[in-house]
Amino acid sequence: MKQPFGKSVSFAEKHRRLLGLVDTKDRVAILVQADPDALASAMALKRLFWRRARRIDIFRINKVARPDNRAFIHLLNIKHHHVRHLKKGDFTVWALVDSQPSHHEIFERYAFDIIIDHHQVSGDHNTPFMDIQPDYGATATIMTEYLKAARIRPSPELATALFYGIKSDTDNFTRETHSRDIIVFRYLYELANLNIIKKIEASELTVKTLSTIKTAAEKLTFVGETAFVHMGSVASADSLVIVADFLMKLSEATWSVVSGIRNDKLVVIFRNAGFRCNAGNRAHALFGQMGNAGGHHSAARAEIPLARIAGLGTESHPDYGAFVQEQLKRVDQHAT
Helix, strand or coil: CCCCCCCCCCHHHHHHHHHCCCCCCCEEEEEECCCHHHHHHHHHHHHHCCCCCCEEEEEECCCCCCHHHHHHHHHCCCCCEEHHHCCHHHCCEEEEECCCHHHCCCHHHCCCCEEEECCCCCCCCCCCEEEECCCCCCHHHHHHHHHHHCCCCCCHHHHHHHHHHHHHHCCCCCCCCCHHHHHHHHHHHCCCCHHHHHHHHCCCCCHHHHHHHHHHHHHCEEECCEEEEEEEECCCCHHHHHHHHHHCCCCCCCEEEEEEEECCEEEEEEEECCCCCCHHHHHHHHHCCCCEEEECCCEEEEEEEHHHCCCCCCCCCCCHHHHHHHHHHHCCHHHC
């Protein structure tokens, strides 16, 4: 995937080119894999195109299961739809934020006109407008730069969404960030509703979440300094993320790895707190040849179609947990 312009191009120039992609007859569909950073970024893009496009809708491809993310959507009244309600003929311009087409098979069904993201460049797609900044800690930072270039002061709702998007995706700046993340965060701090932020962060647990953590505690095992749990079949991959984050609270764990089965895929979540370790590299080294795998220094994810995993014993009762555990033992975590 090749950027249509170099890093030296200003946000003012990129904003000008971005607006040139739409006119008052266009109907814009913005697709996301919904989390706070993605939804906040979609809201910002929608604001940039306000009064420049005939219609702008946000569509998510995933179920929002995490209680804090649901509180984020509810408290900020974020208007969006599930992708099952999307009709291709209703839209003329297609945008993807906080992701890339190769990140999910649903995204590969669409020919995007706009891609704005902060993850590492992946895949090879011919997209008219791409702004991919892997050095940034959040796409919300990039989108705030666009708003500032457009001289748009975000509303309290939008500012709060962008503020929380940066806060959550950088894990309160404990993950790798860019100096611009800090500058933009400080700018949004003056505009955001901090009481709503507190309420969102206080909505992290439910009784169901406690049950999930109890199950994880019963299944917990260690591979060196890696706290590992295979959760079996799960209703949502978000539950794996919750468990992986929770296990990092263990004093004995430098890593947490949590796996589960969802939609005929083995999903593996990685977290780490080491100085020399890289979760994205480790995920790719372990599972990159079998499926999609990658991420950041301290957080990563792999998704492997079950059909690509062989040698697990009986076909009727494959032990995917043992498979992941064996892969963890195979690769020295300090080498990643």
